[in-house]
Ligand code: UD1
C-alpha cells in the first residue's frame with residue numbers, strides 16, 4: 483500500500499530569535515529537518531513531502547543538497563495559517579489512496595520504528611495518533627477520551643481547553659497517520675474558529691469520530707523522540723539528551739568514555755575493542771577508531787580512520803573533510819597536531835606538536851615531531867623530518883609535490899621548494915633552502931657558509 487510522508491516545516495520559530503529558519507538549526511551537527519527526513523527514509527515511502535514557508539528557499543535548497551538521491555517534494559505554505567492549513571498544501575501531491583504519515587520538522591529525534599508503528603496502527607483505515615503522557619502537559623493538545631478510556635474522541639488545544647481538560651496529561655505529539663482519501667476530505671472541512679484563529683490539523687480527530695473512523699493511539703519508546711524544539715534552550719536540552727543516549731550506546735559496546743556528559747558525536751563513530759576517549763572530544767562525519775585507540779582530551783576528529791593502538795594526544799585536530807584522513811596502527815599523534823584532508827599516515831608514524839599535514843602520505847615509521855608543515859608530500863619510511871621544516875608547495879598559482887625517499891633525514895628549519903625530490907638516505911643540513919633535487923645517500927646543505935671574523939669590533943655608541 484502506498485505511503486506518503488508529509489513533514490511540516492513552514493513555521494517561523496519566533497522563539498528561536500534567529501534569522502535562520504527553525505528547522506535548519508542543528509542538532510548533533512545536522513539540521514533538525516534533515517534528522518526527520520533521514521530517519522524516515524528507511525520507511526520506504528513513495529514520497530516525502532516537505533511543507534516549507536518561512537525561509538522556504540533556504541530550507542528547500544539545503545535539503546535538496548543533503549538528500550540528492552531521495553524523492554523529496556516541496557510544497558509552499560504562504561502565509562502560515564496553522565498545521566491543518568500546512569497539510570492542506572500537500573493535498574494536490576498526495577495520491578488518492580494509501581496512508582499519509584504526518585511529522586514535524588522541529589521534532590528531530592523521532593525513531594523510524596515509532597513512525598512505522600504509527601503507520602501500522604493506521605493500517606490504512608484508522609486515524610492513528612502518536613500520544614504521550616507527560617508530567618507537565620502545558621501548551622500541548624490534550625487527548626480527550628470517552629468514559630471507558632478506550633476511544634479517543636478529540637484533541638483539544640491547550641488554549642481552547644477547559645480547566646478539566648487541562649488536567650489531562652495525555653497529549654498529542656504532533657504526529658499522526660491517516661488514510662489519505664479520508665484525510666483529504668477532513669482537511670477540506672477545517673475551519674479556524676478557535677482561540678488562535680488557525681486551521682488546526684487536530685480537528686480531524688473529531689471528524690474521524692463523526693465519520694465512524696476508529697481513532698487509535700500509539701506511543702513512542704522514549705519521550706525524547708517526541709520533544710519539539712521552540713527555543714535555543716530546548717535545542718540545547720535535546721542536544722544533551724541525544725548526546726547522552728549516543729554515549730550510552732557506545733559505552734554498552736565497551737567504549738570507555740572518561741565522561742559521557744563531555745562527549746559529542748555529530749555523525750557516526752565506529753569503535754573497535756578497548757577504545758578510550760578522554761573528555762571534551764568532538765567526532766564529526768564518519769569516524770572509525772580501531773582496537774585499542776586512545777583519544778586524549780579536547781580532540782576534534784572529523785571524517786577520519788585511526789588504526790589499532792594509535793594514541794591521539796590532547797588538543798589534536800584531525801579534519802578529513804571530503805577527502806578523508808587516515809592514521810595507521812601504533813602511531814603517536816599530537817599533542818596539538820593538525821591533520822588535514824588527504825593526510826595518509828602509515829603505521830608507527832609520529833606527528834608531534836604544531837605539525838600540520840595536508841594531502842600527504844607518510845610511510846611507516848616516519849616522524850615529524852615539532853613545528854613543521856608537510857603539504858602535498860610523499861614521505862618514505864623512517865624519515866625524520868626536523869623541527870621547523872616546511873614544504874613550500876605553493877608557488878602562488880599552483881601546488882607542487884615534494885617526494886622524500888626512505889630513511890631521509892631533514893634537519894631543522896629547512897625549506898623544501900617543490901617540485902622536488904630527496905633521494906633515499908639523503909641528509910639535508912639544518913637551515914637549508916632546497917630548490918634542486920638532493921641525491922640519495924649524500925649530505926646536501928644549502929645555506930651561507932659560516933664565517934668567524936677575528937678582530938672584529940662591535941659598533942660603539944657615538945660620543946658627544
Ligand atoms: C501542535 C498541535 C498540538 C500538539 C503539538 C505538539 C495542532 C493544532 N496542535 O501544536 O496538539 O500537542 O503540536 O508539539 O496541530 N507548522 C507549519 N505551518 C503552520 C503552523 C505550523 O508548517 O502554519 C509547523 C511548524 O513549523 C511545526 C509544526 O507545524 O513544525 C507544529 O506547529 P506548532 O505551531 O509548533 O504547533 P503547536 O502549537 O505546538
Ligand code: MG
Pocket residue numbers: 710712
Ligand atoms: Mg510546537
